[in-house]
Structures are given as C-alpha cells and as structure tokens.
Amino acid sequence: MKESLKKIKAFLPQNAALYAIIIFVIVFSSRSAGYLTLDNATNLFRQASVFCIITLASFLAILTHQTDLSVGTVASLTSVIVALLIQQGQPIIVAVLAGYVVGILFGALNGLLIGFTNIAPFIITFGTMSMAESIGIIITNANTVPIKNESFLQLSKFEIFGFLPVCVLLMFIIYVVAWYVMNKRRFGTALYAIGGNEEAAKATGINVKMHKFTVYIINGVLATTAGLILAARVGTTNPSIGVGLEFEGICGAVLGGTALSGGRGSVGGAFLGAMAIAILKNGFNILGLKSGYQMIAIGSIIILILVMDAVVAMRKEAQER
C-alpha cells in the first residue's frame, strides 16, 4: 500500500503551482459563465505577460541567492520614458532603445554594487527601487502619460491568428530562450552552482562576480521589456504603475518551486508560479471582489505559499540528516 502510494506520488508532478492553477481555474469557471472562453484566455495571458517576465527576473535573482527589488519600478520607469519619448514624436525604435539603455544602466548599477561588494542585495536594490520610481516621478512631474501612437499599442493589441497577442508571443519566446540557457548552456549551470554553494562554485573556476553582474543586466533587460508591454497594454502609464511587482514576482517564483535559499528551481516552475498568481488576480477581478478582500486573499495566499515552502525545506533537511 505504502509502496503504491509512493509510486503514484512519483508519477504526479511535484509543482505546487500546477495544483494551484487547477484549483483556481475550477473555482473561477464554476463562478463565472464566461471564464472558460478563448477570449478570456487571451485576455488573461495578455495581462499575465508582464508579470511572467518580472517573475523570471525574480527567479534568476533568487536562484543565485539574491534579491532584486528594483525590477518593478525599473519597469515603470522605462514605461514612462518610452511613453514620454513617443509623446514627443520620437520614432518608436528610438524610444524603445532609450528604455533599454535606462533599464540596462539600472541593471549595471545594481550589478556593480552587489557583484563587487558584499553588501546585501536587498538594501542596494531597495535603494535603486526608490531611485527608479523617483526619477519617473521627476520626469513626468507625477503625472500619467498617455500613449496615442497606434503602432506602439499593437504590441499588446495585435493578435496573431486572432488570439495570440504579440506581447504573449514575446513572453513565450523569452521563456523558451531562458529555458534553453538555464538547462543547456554553461551559463545556466553556473547560476545553479552559484546559488547552491557560492564558495564551491568559486573553487571550480566560475567567475561569481561576473555572473552576478550579468544576472542584474539580464534583469534590467527583462524589466524594460515588461515596462514596454505594460505601457502598450494600459495605454496610459505612470511612474508608480509597477510598484509591488517585484514582491509579487518573488512570490510567483517561490510558488513555482524556487528555493529561497538559492540553487533550486526551474524556468518552467517560475512560469507556472507566475501564471497561478496571474490567474488568481484575474479571477478576483472577474468576480468583482472588493479591493480590501482581494488584499486579504492575496496576502493570505502569499503567507501560505511561504509556509508551505518552509515546511518542505524543513522536511528535506530532516531527511538529509
């Protein structure tokens, strides 16, 4: 009996996020008639694309036993920069490049300060988080910026084959590339090694500083991409629009099986974790839950995820002993 239970257990996927998604979808589809339609799925993925990309950034940081709190506000900063430049009549390509330059600069700042010192990543990125938001507030004078350029808005609006928005395709491409790099390239293996045991990784000749630096550069690029999609989706952006994404991203990654102690987790898991939270938020909106209750529900689920992660980690530790 016990043996067969173990066999069934081994056969089932180990990812908590997958079960969460199944439960959420069943609950929401039973409560709302239009939930299980292609239209809503398109919408859901459109909304989720930004969050999935941010979660990937959080995943990379946590995997190497770090934190990146700046991704949310860097996304909002780049979104307002792009919106302002487009508003001034600059070509889209110039605006987008400017966004990436800013995103990469923030990544480089984080990477330099963290990779080459031993200062805790959370306090550095805590500082750059507030700087990014503040620069956005300064250049917009705390106003929202509308985008009227139709071709830029197509990034979110245009649906390939009538159901696949460009931004969702972009998000999938990013995840496929990330999966390839993390599983098939030495760079990915090195990141796992650094997260698992930094000293051991150093001993095998991995340049830990350079790898950490690169992670923050990648996060700058990911945050900028998220910012572009965010600007295109909402059509009017503001310097605080991405506040909170960084924490939700961390929760998404952890829900998807990324260990907070570093070294364990997968790209696919991060995607599932992000989708679980995105489905939850989308469902709450469809059901029209009051914002106070939404906050309570999301907060409770975050705590639940963390406790579950901790219990699993404690059990593993006990088994290893």
Added chain:
Amino acid sequence: MKKKDLIAKLSRPALVLIIGIVLSILSPDFLTKTNILNVLRQSSLLLIMSLGMLYAMLLGRGLDLSIGATLALSSCCSAMIMSQDPSNPALTILGIVVGIAIGLLIGAVNGALVAYFSLPAMLVTYGTRQIIRGVAFNSMSDKVITFFPRIISYIGTGRILGISLPIWIAAVLTALVIFILKKTAFGRRFFLVGANPSAANFSGIDSKKTIVYGFMLNALFATLAGFIYIGRLNAAEPQIGPDFHFNAISACAIGGVSMSGGSGDPLGVVCGAIILMLLQNGLNLLGISANWNALVQGLAIIIAVLLDFFANRKSNKT
C-alpha cells in the same frame, strides 16, 4: 575602544553636522529656531518607527514592510473606539489598549512566522501587510475618523517648554531603547541572536522567542507612532503611512544598522532619521520639488551602505 568602532560611532553625527553646515550656508532660513524645531518634530515620528525597526533588523532576519499598515490598522481601531464618546476617559483608555493589543498581535504573528518557519521577514511582512491593509480597508469602509479625545490631540500637537511633545516622546523612547539594548540582558540577546543564532542558542538564549519579541517591539513602536500621527493629523484613515516602512528602513540603513544583523547603534538611528529629514528640509528650503525626495533618499541609502562597506574593509585590512 577600537579605531573601527570609533569611526562607526562618530561618522553619523559627523554627517549630520556636515549636512547642517552645508544647508546653513545654502539657505539663510535653515538655522532658525522654528526650522530646527520643525526638522526635529518631523524626525521624531520617523525616529520612533525606526527604533522599532532597529529591533527587527538587529535580528538579522531582514526588514519589516508591514509597519505602515500596522500603524494604520491599530490607530483606526483605536480611533473607532475612542470617537464613540471622546469625553469618556474609559473609552479612551480602552481604545489605546485595543490599539496596542492589535499592534502586539501583528508583531507576534510576523515574528512567529519568521522565527518558527525560518522565513525571510521581508516576504512574510509583505504578505501580512496586504492582509492588515485589507482588514483596515474593510473595517473602515472609506470612512475618516476625526473625532478624538483631547489627550490624543495633545500627544500629537502639544508642547512642553516650547518644544513639541512628539520630540519629548521620541527622546524618552530613545533613552529607553539605549538602556534596554546596552544595559539589560534582554537587550543584549538581540545582538547575540543577530550575530550568530546558533551560538546564542548554545549560550541558553531562545533565539526564536527573541525574534518574536523583536517583531512585537517593532509593531509596538509603530502603534505608538500611530497615536502621535493621528493626533497631529486629527484624522484616522485606513490608507495612512504607505511609505512609513520605507522611511524607517532608510533611517536605519543611513544610521549604520547592519543589514545582516547583529550590529546597530540607537544613536546612529537617531542620526539616520535626522539626516533623512534634513535632506527633505534642505530640498524644501532650496525650492526643489518634493518629487526629488525619494531619489535623494535612495542615493543616501546606497552611499551610507557603501561608506560602511569601505570603512569595514579598510579596518579589517589593517
């Protein structure tokens, strides 16, 4: 005293002095009695919360993002009770007791999650912050309470010897925190647990309990700051203090509190809170938009932690 400790002790007051001198050269309005008292009064509220945050950060489990929400919920609940009949002292006392109890309860839950599940405080308190704010919004349902007993208004706006009461309260609490952390066995536990939890366990300290106490004290200080805040504003509403956690953490970081726990000086935190308010005051006096506040604050955090990093590295080499 070792050279390193001396640098750490004197660097913060020196920074306050330097910023003060620069500001008094740049603006003639800076070095006036009203302006200085104003800066101190603004610092006092921040300082009370930062002293609470110091307890949490000393433990080395990360920072507490929930104090703004804790302050909002506890002060709203107190206000709901007290405003039933502001002239009834029994209700006033009940309101204060309930507010403090809510604060302590939140702190205990945060601390227990951090200690007994070995979770990073930052993520736990991000989650509990959502819950606390959600409860505050639900229980207040967009109301604003403006009807307080005189004692609460007095706490926020009163003066003794021409100096605002919040400054006095902050000074007394600072003295108390210094006494507890430096002179009592209870206070020394925080440093030991933060520096090395397993060594602390070996020496007979219950590090998990200490963590719970740390977060309870942190929430208690936020609650006390809440009474001053609603007294000064003469209003309690669920959305107050969205950035309080941010300012308190900034004050601790600028005040030289170690991010990995185990070291931090209450006087450094005092300087950190004053530096933050001096910078804001300076921007204001120089006619620079308040939009720049967060940028300056972010830069100040990074400069402060870099200074500590280089100071430590140098003194470790020699």
